[in-house]
Amino acid sequence: MTAAAPAFLHAIARFDGADAPEDAQLRTLLKSQHGHDGRRLSRFSLMALAGALSLRDGLREPPAARTGVWLGAPFSSPAKFDSMLQVVTGESHAKPFDFIGNIHNAACFHVAQLLRLNGPSLFLAVGHDAASFAQPLLSALLDLRAGTTDTALVGWCVEQERGARVSGDTATDAHRQGSRATAPDETSDAVPPLEDGCCWWLLSTKPDGAIAQIDILHGTGMVPPDTMSPVRDPLLNPFRLACQYQVQLERNPVIGMPAPLGLILRMQRTEKAHFPPATP
Amino acid sequence: MDEVGTVPYFQTFGDQRIGGTIAMDWLEVHLRETVRLAGWTPDTLADTPILLGSTSWLVNERERMLTSPGPAMFRTAEDASHLCHIARELQRRTRCRDVFSVATSCTASANAIVQGMKLLRAGLCRRVLVLGFEFFNVLTIEHFHALGLLTEDAAYQPFSGRDGLILGEGIACLALELIEDDPPVSSSSHEHAARQRRPLAQLVGMAGGTDSTSLTSTSSSALQDVISDALRDAGIHASALDSVKAHGVGTAASDEAEGSALQALKLDALPRFVFKPQVGHTLGASGTTETALLLNVLNQRQHAANETDRADCAEMTERHDIRTAGAHAARPGRAHADIADDAHHLLNFLGFGGSNVSLVLRWSMQ
Numbered sequence: 001m002t003a004a005a006p007a008f009l010h011a012i013a014r015f016d017g018a019d020a021p022e023d024a025q026l027r028t029l030l031k032s033q034h035g036h037d038g039r040r041l042s043r044f045s046l047m048a049l050a051g052a053l054s055l056r057d058g059l060r061e062p063p064a065a066r067t068g069v070w071l072g073a074p075f076s077s078p079a080k081f082d083s084m085l086q087v088v089t090g091e092s093h094a095k096p097f098d099f100i101g102n103i104h105n106a107a108c109f110h111v112a113q114l115l116r117l118n119g120p121s122l123f124l125a126v127g128h129d130a131a132s133f134a135q136p137l138l139s140a141l142l143d144l145r146a147g148t149t150d151t152a153l154v155g156w157c158v159e160q161e162r163g164a165r166v167s168g169d170t171a172t173d174a175h176r177q178g179s180r181a182t183a184p185d186e187t188s189d190a191v192p193p194l195e196d197g198c199c200w201w202l203l204s205t206k207p208d209g210a211i212a213q214i215d216i217l218h219g220t221g222m223v224p225p226d227t228m229s230p231v232r233d234p235l236l237n238p239f240r241l242a243c244q245y246q247v248q249l250e251r252n253p254v255i256g257m258p259a260p261l262g263l264i265l266r267m268q269r270t271e272k273a274h275f276p277p278a279t280p
Numbered sequence: 281m282d283e284v285g286t287v288p289y290f291q292t293f294g295d296q297r298i299g300g301t302i303a304m305d306w307l308e309v310h311l312r313e314t315v316r317l318a319g320w321t322p323d324t325l326a327d328t329p330i331l332l333g334s335t336s337w338l339v340n341e342r343e344r345m346l347t348s349p350g351p352a353m354f355r356t357a358e359d360a361s362h363l364c365h366i367a368r369e370l371q372r373r374t375r376c377r378d379v380f381s382v383a384t385s386c387t388a389s390a391n392a393i394v395q396g397m398k399l400l401r402a403g404l405c406r407r408v409l410v411l412g413f414e415f416f417n418v419l420t421i422e423h424f425h426a427l428g429l430l431t432e433d434a435a436y437q438p439f440s441g442r443d444g445l446i447l448g449e450g451i452a453c454l455a456l457e458l459i460e461d462d463p464p465v466s467s468s469s470h471e472h473a474a475r476q477r478r479p480l481a482q483l484v485g486m487a488g489g490t491d492s493t494s495l496t497s498t499s500s501s502a503l504q505d506v507i508s509d510a511l512r513d514a515g516i517h518a519s520a521l522d523s524v525k526a527h528g529v530g531t532a533a534s535d536e537a538e539g540s541a542l543q544a545l546k547l548d549a550l551p552r553f554v555f556k557p558q559v560g561h562t563l564g565a566s567g568t569t570e571t572a573l574l575l576n577v578l579n580q581r582q583h584a585a586n587e588t589d590r591a592d593c594a595e596m597t598e599r600h601d602i603r604t605a606g607a608h609a610a611r612p613g614r615a616h617a618d619i620a621d622d623a624h625h626l627l628n629f630l631g632f633g634g635s636n637v638s639l640v641l642r643w644s645m646q
Contacts, residue, residue: 065505069490078361087422088343099423100495103335104363104383105633112634113492118502120488121635122391125363125381128371132364135380142398148487148509161357260378261329261404 007144008210010202013054017196042077044159048107051198058202066150068119069108070136072126073157076104119149134259152203156238160196199242211273217264223256287430290448290560300341300353310453318455326375331396333382333389333412335564340415386631390567394486400458412568413451436557438528445530448560452568485514485640498630500540510638522623525574527630528554578643621645
């Protein structure tokens with residue numbers, strides 16, 4: 001049974017942190033591609049911007065007040081936080097800009113500011129179970145349904161701990177070199193073991209030009225069981241999972257996403273669907 | 281009020297800094313006690329979505345791990361850098377499947393209330409629990425101090441022209457329930473009994489917005505928009521409001537912006553509740569904390585006319601552990617005792633990241 005009027009997925013933008021493993025590279029990329037100077041921003045915010053600003057063209061029409069920003073992540077920037085934590089042991093002085101730049105909703109603010117949006121914005125901590133992944137999406141769908149927003153940017157972002165990223169994620173490297181690397185906890189055979197980056201979905205109440213229609217269902221009866229994402233990791237990576245859903249939607253006309261409250265989000269691909277590259 | 285270094289701080293949980301395990305115990309106690317006070321059966325907890333709101337989450341445990349020996353609450357480094365740790369632990373303790381963790385700085389638990397209302401209005405559930413919390417930690421105080429936001433003066437007086445705030449810690453939990461006007465005949469006796477209980481208040485309006493002009497300060501116009509949206513959502517005009525629970529954080533710029541917004545909407549003459557002088561700025565917990573305190577004041581209205589009176593919070597449905605619960609009238613307008621028996625109240629919450637939230641609460645004399 002459908003519990004709400006549908007919303008429509010219009011575009012997907014992704015930024016893979018492996019494309020700019022050093023923060024300086026990320027700032028240069030943001031400057032050259034989007035004209036934004038990302039000084040003092042955390043890697044988390046830089047990546048969120050690198051992804052979201054790619055959706056700028058899709059946001060030209062709706063008025064700013066009618067567009068909201070939802071972001072799901074396990075944390076904001078672990079690296080910035082660890083740096084701030086040193087003040088507790090007296091190893092450094094408190095740096096105001098580090099603190100301000102690493103409030104969890106800072107990335108939401110920067111996205112809203114650069115895209116000139118002033119609808120609601122929300123940071124939700126996700127990743128503790130499969131249904132938590134869908135929390136920001138469900139929240140956005142409810143606002144679209146209620147008419148408080150016409151357009152929603154929904155993103156999932158993960159900043160990987162620096163050690164794992166810079167020292168070389170061997171699984172990612174192996175995948176890039178063409179060998180078969182398997183993520184230990186998620187079964188998709190098309191998504192590389194992405195660790196660090198963000199994925200944004202642009203949603204609207206308008207059907208024209210949409211990639212997919214999204215419905216909120218009270219049961220799984222209308223979704224093929226084999227399209228339900230199998231997630232076994234208790235601490236899943238929401239960025240990777242977002243990419244995994246994209247691949248599933250490319251391959252299947254209908255997929256299901258487990259959501260809070262026992263709900264299922266059903267995504268039906270449209271005939272005009274066009275996806276960005278899912279793999280590097 | 282205890283001194284921490286050279287700045288005052290409102291301590292709620294005693295002199296000792298509490299770590300993660302004790303914090304989790306406190307959170308669980310508040311959830312269970314709120315369920316009891318709401319008149320829900322204990323097993324309701326497993327089926328009721330929980331919406332969490334906080335600014336510092338378990339920073340207190342990260343600090344404890346650095347400064348004190350003993351077993352760590354987090355099993356791995358990844359675990360420690362995961363805000364969902366509390367959600368997962370509450371899932372384990374309560375068997376509740378759905379825990380939402382809202383992190384929008386000082387509006388976190390206010391936004392959690394909004395999210396809970398959205399679930400209820402959409403008919404996706406009948407009840408939600410909203411839990412706001414903030415625990416003492418050095419990291420927050422040091423950085424607020426470095427930002428020049430803290431006052432060293434123990435006299436905390438928002439809207440007075442003074443500049444500076446005092447932080448505090450606290451927990452408050454609200455039980456929200458969808459109550460239908462015409463219950464189905466086949467409803468259970470428990471549901472029937474629940475409907476017979478009168479709610480403390482009705483949440484009739486809500487709105488959130490992002491002020492994208494500044495990461496750290498609020499503009500009057502952006503707040504006016506959010507207040508107007510909340511009034512529109514409630515279906516009332518500004519003239520129908522009877523009081524304002526101001527954010528009233530105590531910094532000159534924020535107080536000026538909020539005061540200006542209230543003036544522009546012709547709300548500056550209304551009684552204005554400001555709770556931070558009694559409990560401190562509890563950051564992400566202020567949404568639930570100050571909503572609970574407003575309900576306490578309204579339900580003990582006879583005491584509220586005197587701004588120094590304290591409200592007894594023992595029998596409230598909402599649960600909170602703030603030792604000094606009371607109302608402070610920064611600009612009384614007319615006396616609180618004059619508030620109508622059936623009244624609408626505006627609640628403002630402002631936060632870093634341009635996050636503004638307004639709620640409209642309807643309260644009736646019981």
